[in-house]
Amino acid sequence: MNSPATRGRNGRKKRKASHGRSRLRLPMRYLLPTTLLVALLAMLMLRGYVHSEILADHRVRGADRSTEVPKDVLTGGPVIDARSGEAKTLRVPDRRIVLTFDDGPDPVWTPRVLDKLKEYDAHGVFFVTGTMAARHPDLVRRMVEEGHELGLHTFNHPDLSHQSTARIDWELSQNQLALAGAAGIRTSIFRPPYSSFAHAMDNTSWPVTEYIGSRGYLTVVTDTDSQDWKRPGVRAIVERATPKDGEGAIILMHDSGGDRSQTVAALDTLLPDLKGRGYTFTRLTTALDAPSAHTPVTGFALWKGKAFVSAVAVSERITGVLVVGLAVIGTLVLARFGLMLLLSFLHARKVRRQDFRWGEPLGRPVSVLVPAYNERECIEATVRSLTAGQHPIEIIVIDDGSTDGTADLVEAMGLPRVRVVRQQNAGKPAALNNGIRHARYDIVVMMDGDTVFEPATVRELVQPFADPRVGAVAGNAKVGNRDSLIGAWQHIEYVMGFNLDRRMYDVLGCMPTIPGAVGAFRREALERVGGMSEDTLAEDTDITMALHRDGWRVVYAENARAWTEAPESVQQLWSQRYRWSYGTMQAIWKHRRAVVERGPSGRFGRVGLPFVSLFMVVAPLLAPLIDVFLLYGLVFGPTGKTVAAWFGVLVVQAVCAAYAFRLDKERMTHLLSLPLQQILYRQLMYVVLLQSWITALTGGRLRWQKLRRTGAVEAPGGVSAQRRGTESVPERRPVG
Incomplete structure (x- = not known):
């Protein structure tokens, strides 16, 4: 397997940030993962079939009379x-x-x-x-x-x-x-x-x-x-x-x-x-x-019989493996939920104490970098949300070769403390590195070009840098368009799956990702690790892992809220999560040597890297086993115990989700869609992750493409973000 660095150097010209439509249609993306899932279900059904769990052994009381018997x-x-x-x-x-x-x-x-x-x-x-x-x-x-x-x-x-x-x-x-x-x-x-x-x-x-x-x-x-x-x-x-x-x-x-x-x-x-x-x-x-x-x-009848018996043998072995897998994933899921609740409670208790301080409050100016490609319809709301902030900042909009006049629009706004840096289209990591070179201050805030900050976001985001050990801070990214069903599902995922996770990772000292929508970095830390890398498709995860290995603390600021528009179609959601999953795998592979190194890198490699790999890559791949066995139990029984077990897992998830919503002061009404999310949304995420695994193992390629936005996001207490924009997501390129 080639290293991500080698792939980045060799594939840079080929991967010059094209923003056209994907040549890979969504139905084809589903084909192989769906085939595997159907095959798995077929094996389970065959297993139930040959264990007499349908048309099962039973006796019907017959008549006692024998008048018709010779x-x-x-x-x-x-x-x-x-x-x-x-x-x-x-x-x-x-x-x-x-x-x-x-x-x-x-x-x-x-x-x-x-x-x-x-x-x-x-x-x-x-x-x-x-x-x-x-x-x-x-x-x-x-x-x-x-x-x-x-x-x-x-x-x-x-x-x-x-x-x-x-x-x-x-x-x-x-x-x-x-x-x-x-x-x-x-x-x-x-x-x-x-x-x-x-x-x-x-x-x-x-x-x-x-x-x-x-x-x-x-x-x-x-x-x-x-x-x-x-x-x-x-x-x-x-x-x-x-x-x-x-x-x-x-x-x-x-x-x-x-x-x-x-x-x-x-x-x-x-x-x-x-x-x-x-x-x-x-x-x-x-x-x-x-x-x-x-x-x-002889002949076809013989081969038909042999095929049947062979299929039964395969189903028996697969079922045995699945039972072990279900036990493992069940233990992991419950352990993870328990750990999340405990560590999230400890994190919230720590940072919400009245006497908690990172150090002396920071009031000095910081640089805010806004990489933008063809963001004409949303960039104005983004920039105005920054100028309405409560912390002194300079705003640097890096126009990455836009063709829709994004840079001209920002310049025409004539706002103080706003600069535009133009460059030829080179991709988001290059745009951020260019922005870092133009930044005047030692703390750099990074956000997406279609995101809206609340007035207090920058101030809350930079306060942890009062601790000289902190190299980066993750903000609280929130879904603004949560009124649709798919938006509500992502809202649950963001609050529970991302922000509750970040509290846990903060306590464990192995935060995997600074979100691209809202994050801050110490400039010295960025320079020590070489800035934003183009080696992976998840530059935010890549840079976060690099900072851990260099000995910096990465923490979570719960009150640094940014409002973003989540994808509103299955295809757009697929494209975004495909990049996230695939890029995370690349980042884990790139930093794999941390497992055998000493010092801060070794500590992250032997604690953080396995933890992130297990809960972000492996466990989600096995999670659908819970639903597969639900279906199996409904068909073959015992139905009551199966349904009770599935609802037991759902209750545990609901408790975690309710606690996460309470911490984030969110309305609980959105949790009404949680059962449906577990049945449908989780399967989509599973197929995305499985497709990412297949891409990684087969050396597929990704290329950058656009996600269409509706622009219907508004930050509470801030400015409206009515806009229509795009987000870059990648094309295939080799992992190994």
Whole structure:
């Protein structure tokens, strides 16, 4: 990966601050991240599907009457052949035993059952469910390889007595699909869930048996029930499973569905005992002298089955990772909220004490830099808000090659203490560095060309410089156009996500960003770190990290308020946040060596840099897992617990947001849109961050473009900012 400095030098000519429209359309930007999110949801849905969390295992009480069941079936054997339309039954010959195991394969008990059968050279029939076969295909293959016979037991183990023929067909086909994918076979024998003896068949179960026969299957019930599912004890299981007087038998046992230790122990007694009495343990078709129930699957059906089983395996692994990820992100989110509340409280308590002072009040003049590119419709309100301030200042408007007469308009205003510096279009960092060279004073305030200051903003912003350790101060940027839904969401984000964060970072000593809309710098500090850099697309984050590494304190001034107009469309918001996310990644990468350095740089690198990386880059990428599992829980359950957990997280966020609004003296009414913000806005931010990651990893390029403004922002107690302006956001360029 190339360093940001190298990219800046090599890409400067190519990246000459063009301000045209992006060639990358918004729908294409969404495509890959959305595809990944859909794939993730698909894997979760598949996981729920094969865990019987939809169409789940259930039993419907059937009728007790058996008037429609043929008498030959009620009095006949446990194998029912209705394939020809006329039902007949079959029994297992004397001295032959067909051990059958239902509901598996189970990863714990099925291997133990197979081991016992192998130990005593016995074979049996495993009636497997599709959900378990798809999840444990290795056990299905082992059954076939060791000579056992497989039968269908439906996919989700429902009682079929009250199901439609379409549902029955679906259960059979999905069960066969799992067998094809796991062992490359299909089978012709079937056992209905919740079945028992032939004489127990009634008017609701018999039509299912007839229909199953019409689909080409033998229905296999039982004539000897071990009742091992009751866990009555090993001796009782052996007694109930032992045939009488040398008769043949189909014995019902289970290798799944709970603790089957008694079943395994019973086999250790039953197998040698009955073998000693001359019994043979064999497959069903062998006992009946019939062709094998297994038929090889080839061609498309085989590949379809393998694809299904492979997808299930992937979904199982992904789900495991996601569960861990959810636990991690849940812990991080709660820890971050708790830390924010605690440290924000400590910060507010400290700076709001009546006796709190940074030092002697500062009253000397400062320089205010206003970089501007084509800001004709908003620059006048910006400049007038500065001239109405309560602190002595000089105002330097750096016209970055505007073509709309921005510089001429400022000069025509004829205001004292306002100078215009013209330069060829070179970008915001170059404009700020040019302004620094023209500044007369040792404290430099920087703001955007479409921002409005309150009268007290500059005064509040520069007071912390009374402490000689302070190198920069972050102001309180606020959203002015908060009446629209997307504006209200950003207002919540600014108050809670930015300013509450800044209080926390102030206490921790690792403030990540001085906002471009309202920030102040000690000129000496800027000169020591080389001024504003063009190495990244987030020059404000870059310079802030550089100051930390040079040993300067960076603090937050809550009363230094600036009013800005937030983007009012999804595309504009995307463009702005894309630059922020991508530029932050660049800045973190640029300053990565701080992790191994000594002194102030090392302290920031080992404390601030990991903290910023975790909570600004990694954690937001994982945050949507909360919503993904909400959707998963709503579909697959338990719905009540899922909704309660999601609302629990929302309550924690609401508490933090309410506290942040209280600190900033904001109206709580905007928090009514918080639940919707968490559902919609957070997903947009996630996709933006994911796109930034993809851009960084693939070496994409960004170029500067414009955000259209409506100009409907007014600073309370200040001047109106009715304007139409633009904000520069970048184009793609390599990160590495």
